[in-house]
């Protein structure tokens with residue numbers, strides 16, 4: 001079997017002396033999408049921060065494209081093809097939309113035309129400054145800017161959080177196009193379990209720093225007992 005694109009083996013990570021994740025083993029194959037679910041504060045963002053290298057791995061290994069990246073800096077991991085869209089979005093507020101998109105772009109499938117086709121709203125706002133955008137537009141810009149670096153793996157941290165329903169729909173459609181039509185490999189951290197499970201191939205549920213459950217997303221979507229046990233997962237009515 002081909003080696004997965006990303007593989008975490010028995011990873012322990014956290015902040016200073018506080019261990020947040022322990023014994024976490026996860027792999028993601030090229031073209032796969034993985035949802036990371038779990039209650040508030042369980043370590044979902046920490047998992048993404050560990051993969052991009054901002055949070056230190058204390059034990060275990062992380063391999064990406066066959067290479068051990070456990071000790072590589074976040075910059076080096078980004079250059080290897082890991083794209084991270086932080087929960088805080090962190091767009092450049094004093095640059096225009098188009099400047100935000102081109103400032104760190106790298107050649108590949110995702111160029112201005114391609115991201116504007118995915119997010120037509122950004123094309124309309126191409127001359128607007130970052131601080132003139134709504135929260136939803138900022139989220140689109142944060143995703144589009146990372147796509148412009150042409151990553152092999154995209155890490156999305158709660159991209160739908162706090163957004164109006166109409167924007168959630170637009171973003172959900174865009175994420176679906178990235179995953180299903182473009183075959184982009186992605187890891188989606190999301191509080192809205194139903195939405196995340198409909199967008200992805202596989203899912204893990206984190207609990208007390210461990211992977212408590214792993215299943216195909218379609219299977220977990222109909223497994224209300226397991227989802228209900230994870231109190232705090234946001235569920236629409238079944």
Ligand SMILES: Nc1ncnc2c1ncn2[C@@H]1O[C@H](COP(=O)(O)OP(=O)(O)OP(=O)(O)O)[C@@H](O)[C@H]1O
Pocket residue numbers: 015018020038039040041042043044045046047191
């Ligand atoms: N910079 C930090 N320093 C110390 N502890 C932190 C830091 N960031 C997060 N933590 C702690 O790590 C644990 C996991 O946090 P994390 O943000 O990864 O959880 P989460 O599952 O993403 O939660 P949420 O859904 O609320 O974003 C929490 O107990 C949190 O308080």
